[in-house]
Amino acid sequence: MYLKKMEIVGFKSFADRTKIEFDKGITAVVGPNGSGKSNIVESLRWVLGEQSAKSLRGGKMPDVIFAGTEKRRALNYAEVIAHFDNTDDYLMGHDEDDEVVITRRLYRNGDSEFLINGKKCRLRDIHDLFTDTGLGRDSLSIISQGRIESVFNSKPEERRAIFEEAAGVLKYKNRRIETESKLTSTQDNLDRLEDIIFELN
Numbered sequence: 182m183y184l185k186k187m188e189i190v191g192f193k194s195f196a197d198r199t200k201i202e203f204d205k206g207i208t209a210v211v212g213p214n215g216s217g218k219s220n221i222v223e224s225l226r227w228v229l230g231e232q233s234a235k236s237l238r239g240g241k242m243p244d245v246i247f248a249g250t251e252k253r254r255a256l257n258y259a260e261v262i263a264h265f266d267n268t269d270d271y272l273m274g275h276d277e278d279d280e281v282v283i284t285r286r287l288y289r290n291g292d293s294e295f296l297i298n299g300k301k302c303r304l305r306d307i308h309d310l311f312t313d314t315g316l317g318r319d320s321l322s323i324i325s326q327g328r329i330e331s332v333f334n335s336k337p338e339e340r341r342a343i344f345e346e347a348a349g350v351l352k353y354k355n356r357r358i359e360t361e362s363k364l365t366s367t368q369d370n371l372d373r374l375e376d377i378i379f380e381l382n
């Protein structure tokens with residue numbers, strides 16, 4: 182699996198629809214300060230399901246939408262599409278698909294949507310698709326400025342999470358936490374039911 186192509190429109194400095202193709206091997210993006218190099222990487226993190234506007238250098242999520250310049254009006258939505266080559270069947274549940282395409286859209290009124298291969302899906306489906314592939318939203322495939330320093334300065338438990346993601350156990354750990362919370366709420370319901378039965382008797 183590798184990132185083949187990105188399409189960006191309305192995301193940060195990308196007012197026009199911009200297509201970026203990545204060949205196998207190394208791609209370097211060069212350009213003057215402030216020309217939007219980091220915005221490309223941020224658009225990838227965003228389409229992979231980043232939920233923190235702060236880590237995308239914004240105050241709130243709609244800040245990622247092109248805000249306009251002296252010469253151009255602001256846009257009403259941002260869209261990022263990432264095409265992944267899956268000819269090696271690396272992405273689980275997509276053995277039949279040689280390409281997996283992830284889309285994220287956000288409108289200024291707050292509406293948003295995620296799509297996998299053109300079908301609407303939940304944010305969770307995007308997370309599940311990429312967790313443990315090495316390309317998850319929090320994986321170390323994307324190292325932003327200052328991240329290395331923060332890894333060195335992080336607490337042992339936080340560092341452990343990084344190794345867990347790399348080792349591929351994070352997905353199961355997250356599911357365990359979810360299941361435990363469902364069990365607790367089911368137990369609460371059962372307790373409540375017992376109380377009601379007791380009162381009725």
Ligand code: ATP
Nearest residue numbers: 193194214215216217218219220244245246247248
């Ligand atoms: P450097 O080399 O200094 O790190 P860079 O090439 O990585 O710069 P970016 O940080 O990606 O540049 O881009 C910053 C530019 O994006 C700024 O000019 C900023 O005005 C613009 N920008 C950020 N958010 C928006 C937005 N919502 N609408 C319009 N432009 C935006």
